[in-house]
Amino acid sequence: MELPDGLGEKEIRAYFAAVVGTFRGPYGTRSNQRYGTPGESFQLVSNSTRNKVLSVFVSRNDGAPQTLSVTFSGAPIAGTSDFAASFATNSIVRFILYPGDILSMTLNEVPVVPLKLVIGQEPY
Numbered sequence: 001m002e003l004p005d006g007l008g009e010k011e012i013r014a015y016f017a018a019v020v021g022t023f024r025g026p027y028g029t030r031s032n033q034r035y036g037t038p039g040e041s042f043q044l045v046s047n048s049t050r051n052k053v054l055s056v057f058v059s060r061n062d063g064a065p066q067t068l069s070v071t072f073s074g075a076p077i078a079g080t081s082d083f084a085a086s087f088a089t090n091s092i093v094r095f096i097l098y099p100g101d102i103l104s105m106t107l108n109e110v111p112v113v114p115l116k117l118v119i120g121q122e123p124y
Contacts, residue, residue: 010098013052013053014053014124017055017096018055018096020124021094021122022094028055028120028121028122029120029121030121032116032118034114034115035115035117036107036110036111038106039108040107041073041104041105042104042106043102043103043104044056044103044117045119045121046097046102047098047100047101047102051099052124053096053097053123054122055094055121055122055123056094056096056097056121057093057119057121058092058093058103058105058119059117059118059119059120060091060117060118061118062114064113065089066089066111066112067087067089068086068087068108069085069087070085070087070106070107071083071105071108072084072085072093072103072105073105074103074104084108
């Protein structure tokens with residue numbers, strides 16, 4: 001199949017992951033992490049594949065009623081490509097990572113209880 005101009009294999013994989021990944025969120029590799037230090041950036045996941053995109057979801061699993069202000073970043077330190085978000089207990093935030101991309105997170109405030117995250121990832 002010939003690809004349209006301007007679209008390569010990575011772009012097609014990213015589109016597929018963005019569409020299908022939302023329905024497959026509970027599948028793939030999952031890990032549980034605990035965090036509690038505001039202002040400290042920590043790496044959530046890195047796409048170490050050579051030619052695949054990674055569909056990633058991040059969900060809170062701590063049961064605290066507090067909605068936290070967090071910053072997602074493409075590097076383990078805060079930078080200009082940051083994405084600030086309110087992160088409620090039952091919310092899910094999704095990302096598509098190209099090869100070599102890193103997803104990091106910074107807590108912007110003190111959580112009531114230590115923040116527990118479920119991080120899912122599936123290559124496409």
